[in-house]
Amino acid sequence: MAAPEAFVGTWQLVSQTMIxxxxxxxxxxxxDPVGVLMYQPDGWMSVQLMRRERRSGLSLNSLSTAMSEYLGYFGTFVVDENAQTVTHFVIGSSFPDYVNTQQLRHYQFEDDGATLILTA
Structure with missing residues (x-):
């Protein structure tokens, strides 16, 4: 189990896999993705995730291609130590369907708290 304080800080994305x-x-x-997940002591959070090898020089007409390779959202978070979950209460997002949703993730810390693993 981990107290909410264990989450506070900036976490760098190492990998993001889906089944x-x-x-x-x-x-x-x-x-080789790039991204950060930030948890603040006052209960706010933000996440930015994207492909590292994105194409540049796209026109405004190609904006949907660029946005499909990026996800960012922000809001507040709550940790449930007993269930080992963290819930993100999304206020704003690059993906409109995330706005005003609760994104629940199961968590696990490894390497004496240096590595945070989240699963949906």
Missing amino acids: SADGETVDARGA
């Missing part, structure tokens, strides 16, 4: 419907593990943002 497809057929059980295959897929790198959600490429093999």
